[in-house]
Every structure is written in C-alpha cells, then in structure tokens.
Amino acid sequence: MDKLNMGKHISNKFNEELEAVRNRVLSMGGLVEQQLSDALTAIQTADVELAEKVLTNDHKINKLEVQIDEECVHIIAKRQPAASDLRLVIAIIKTIADLERIGDEAERIAKVAKESFSNDQQQLLVSLENLGHQILIMLRKVLDAFARMDLDSAYEVHRQDEQADRQYEALTRQLMTYMMEDSRSIPKIMNVLWSARSLERMGDRCQNIAEYIIFFVKGKDVRHVSPESIERTVKGDRTS
C-alpha cells in the first residue's frame, strides 16, 4: 500500500474509496479469469452445460464494468485526484474496458463449445489447448501485476504477447491446411479459427493492461512505442 502512496492522503475516506474500487477491479478480474478458464474447459471436454454457464455469467462482468466506471467518475468528481491517484483512476477505467472485452471473447469461445463436433473434429479443438493455456497464464499474471502494481510482471506479460502471436499464427496455418484437406469440415474449422482469434485478441488486451500498469507506476504512456523504449521506461533509473 505504501508503494501506492496511499498513506499520503489526508482523507482516510479517500483511501478507503480507492482501495474499494481497486478490490472491485480484482473481483472483476477473478470473474473474467474464471470465465476464460471455464470456456476453455468447455471447449476441450465438449461440456455444453459449462458453456451455458459462461454465457449466463457474462452479464455479471458487464455489470461490474458499469459499476466500477461509475465509482471512478464519482471519485474524480468528488476527490479531484491528481498525480498518481489520478493515474490510478484512469488506469482502472481503461483496465476494466479491456477486462470486459476479454469476457466477451470468452463468451464467443463458449458459444463454439456448445456446437457438436465429431470425434475427428474434436481433435482440432485440442490444438487450441496450448494457446488457451498460454493466454490464461498471461491473464493471471497481468491481474497479479495489477493487484501489486508490479512493473516487472507487467513488463513480462507485455513481452509474452509476441510469443502468443506466433503460436496463433502457427495454429492458423495448421487449421487452414485441415480445411484444404477436407472441405466439408470448413464451417466447423472456421469456428475453431474464430476461437483462436478470440484468444489472440485476449493476449493483446492483457498487453494493454500491462501498459496501463506501466503508465500508473512510471507516469509514462508506453502505447505504440518500440519494445526498446518500453524496456528503457521499465528498467530505467532503478534505485535498486
């Protein structure tokens, strides 16, 4: 908490409000993580019931997004935060937008999980497993980085996205080869492809959240800059 300068506030109430909204973001993150994990399990095990659960749970994430957004606007209006407090509120507003979209992508995967695949086709879904696992790890890590506002973990997630992109491209090529070999399976494989795309987009969103964490901690916007420049921002002027 000291790291977040929360001890410095004159108003204890303000501390409490910031802390409450941060905790709510973590709850939302936990829910999104569960949705992704469930969607991946549903698609691997052809569990239609679990897929349905993901679809019905999405509204909880949407509701949290709207609530947290409202609280943030309220905090800005009432507390008029500046410097790192304001950066925290802005980082939260942006983070929850990306979390909500990750939830939407999990919903898309759950929709595919509801379809019936032949045994042969079920094999295709296994190819999603690796990418899915990697994205789930990235999501967990970036949420953990957010909880502790940890620069190093955020930077690590940021770099991992390149690896996820490469894995996605290899998977896409593999799936296209299957389509060319068996044209009747095209509609099913397309659904697997859309799911792979959803996972790839989730990776991008984890990278976005990593950027907001870096923005909060370092006060520098690292979107659209070179990897070298991000490295300098993260590793530059370390006291330890």
Place this chain on the structure above:
Amino acid sequence: MDKLNMGKHISNKFNEELEAVRNRVLSMGGLVEQQLSDALTAIQTADVELAEKVLTNDHKINKLEVQIDEECVHIIAKRQPAASDLRLVIAIIKTIADLERIGDEAERIAKVAKESFSNDQQQLLVSLENLGHQILIMLRKVLDAFARMDLDSAYEVHRQDEQADRQYEALTRQLMTYMMEDSRSIPKIMNVLWSARSLERMGDRCQNIAEYIIFFVKGKDVRHVSPESIERTVKGDRTS
C-alpha cells in the same frame, strides 16, 4: 456550443481547452475515416500504393490518441471538472480508444489489399464493398453526432449496427460456400473473411462511440442494456 453548457464556465481558458481537445478528437476522427475509406478503395481497386499509404499513416492516429489522452488527464488534474464537463472528458477518453482501434482494423484491411488476387478472386472483394460502404457511413454519422453531441444521430448509428451484423453474417456464409467449392482459394478467402470481420468490429466500435455520446448528453450509461431501455433513455422526457 450553448448546448454543451460551455458558456457557463467561469474560466474562458477552460472553455478554450475543452474546445481544443474536442477539435482534436474531430481531427483524429477525420483521419480514421480517411484511413478506412482509403483501405476500402485499395482493396477494391487492388491499389498497393494506396494500401501502403494507409499502413504508413496509422502512426498519426496512434500519436493523436496519446496526445488527446494526455490533454484529458491534464484537464482533469488542473480544472477538476464536474458534471457534464467531466462526462465530456470521460466520453472523449473512451471515444479515442475506439477510434484508434478502428484505425487498426483499417490497417488490417490495407494489409490484405497488398496481396495479389487473381481476377476470379478479385470478384470476392466486391462482396466486401457493401459492408464496407455501410460501416463507412456509420463512422461518418457517429463522428458527426460526436461533433454536434446529437442524441438522435447517435441513436440511429446504434441501431444500424444490427443491420451491419446481419450483412456480415450473410457475407460470411457466402465466403464459406466459395471455400467449400474451391479449396485452393481458402487462404485468399480467409483474408477476405478477416477483412469482413474487421469491418464488423468497426461497426461495434461505432456503436460504442454512440453510447458515449448518449452517456454525455443524458448522463446515463447505456452499455449492456436492452434496446428498449436505450430507446427510453434517448426518447424519454423530451421537452419538444
């Protein structure tokens, strides 16, 4: 301007700042509109040079996003806006994020436009034309709605997205049929499909921007609510 309550500010400087940042959003919007229009022309006419232009111009949009974001944070810290002024700043922060992503999708279409298609395949690209045209109209309309903070236009764009979604689904089915008929063309058609998906996502983002406009004008967050509820928010308690 009176409509935006700008005349009420004690500080003329604050008025000017808000007006400047709003104008910058409109410049950014104009740039994004041009990028989409160029990407669509490039893919229809197989104009590789124009596609290259779209790719090299994307950084301008990214730069504007970061600049406007900075200005918004600066305004919040310095001017401590409340009520509708704060809603305007928040709506701007969210709008530019969606505009930037629309720019990214235009870039994706431009990448496809750089590929060489056979005469037969070029025909497929024509099928993108209708959807592309519809999305371009939605983008223009929502930017115009943003410029005037016009509730009715925003609501119209919001409703048009459903139509765009239906058009996208029909196009997807058509393209999948082509793939099944000629499996050698699968990689090319996949690229057309990704472009169609990009257009569909742009429509979603125009819908998002419409929601921010409604949020600003009505002070009510209409994300994730039913179409009926949005209609009530937009049309409710009209004085005229």
